[in-house]
Amino acid sequence: MRWIFLFLVVSNCGLLLWHMLEESRVERIQKMNQLSGVEAVMPGERIRLFSEGRDDADLSVQSVSGESKNDGVCYLLGPVDDQDVRITLAKYLERANVGFGVREVKINQRIDFAVYLKPQPKRETAQELLEKLKAKGVDSFIIPGGELANGLSLGVFSEKKNAIAQMHYVSSLGFDANINESEKYDLEPWFVLDALNVEMSDIFWQKLKQEFPSIKKSQGFCQ
Template identity: 30%
Template sequence: MRWIFFLLVVVNLGLFGWFMTTERTPAKAVVVSQADRGADTISLVSELDPEELAARAPVAEAQPPAPPEPATGTVTDPLCTMVGPFDEAYQGVDVVRRLQALQVEADLRDIEMQGQMRYWVYLAPLNSSKDAFRKLRELQAAGVDSYVIPKGSLENGISFGIFSEIDRAQSLTEELRARGFDAEYREEPQTYLERWVVLSSAGPAVDGGAQELVGEEFWQQLQLDYPDIGRRQNVCSEIREASAEQ
């Protein structure tokens, strides 16, 4: 029995030495491949090729490029200086001559100005003038004041009047519809003509307009000679002449 005891002691000492040796062996570092995470595989760092290890390193996310700064807007439409309005044409002609003496291009124009909004009550155009006058007789027989529109966008229509107040136009429209007439109304901008001297925007003083070529003394003297006139600037393309509409 004694030899069995000594054998067990030797075996235990051997196992103890083996466990001590195993615990002192340094653990090897491992890295998880990003591409293989779905497969749950692990690769030892010592087993990877240096080039492969560099390829698997995470790549820094590229920063999005900064948005470009908005370009500064430029005004392409030049401004025209306007002097007026003049009651008499000879007054405007006199101012044009004074400006031309200073080598400033200018001309006298009849400018279409925007007036008060009006409201036109009407019956839509009929197929012909014959139908329009037949409808007019029907309206007049019913005691409705009206007339046939001879030309324009509502030619051969029936007009019931033009009003400066929208309430009156709406009231008449509702009254006519209640009597069986399919009336309606629309906005009609009122315009009128005024005489203005318009200075050309061409020339060396592009930024400030043609008025930069004229000294302040000129404007002061002009105001003394014509106290009722004024001076303003407007976009040249928006200045509507009466001749341009014909």
């Protein structure tokens, strides 16, 4: 009888200790999750993924017109330099219920290095300086407008080392030459398809290619 009593006491103590440890473990989990901003999951509960509970139709992207709800990556079609082709392509996309916009994309980006003499107070002064440069065998012309109006252009170079060489040469003749760096580029019009159209079928692209064989498909940021 005494052994049975001792067994029950030990069992109850063990059960009580287990409950205390389990409660302590859950409290630690809850505290850590509160610090990390994640809701605690109690033992036995199932974690539900965000993707669960969606219909298959919700996972397919539809071709829609209107404002994009995604500022991520979009498809670009182009270049479309010809205005008639732009109009035809726009009508084609509208019939297909595809949202789009037109963007001018920078191509052939480069840096030009212009060697020049600073603008003169008057046109007459610039003309006098031009004559002095010619007498030294330096080709130049008066800049007609802009921030450097009435300055003198001494050449534009695609490589900086060549511009520096020209600047040093003109400076050695007694003129105060400078270098101005400027970004240059060409613009091409491209159609930017709505971001919600990024999963359009291969059939759509095949038909588009047949209708517009010169059009290329690329990817870029929507904004």
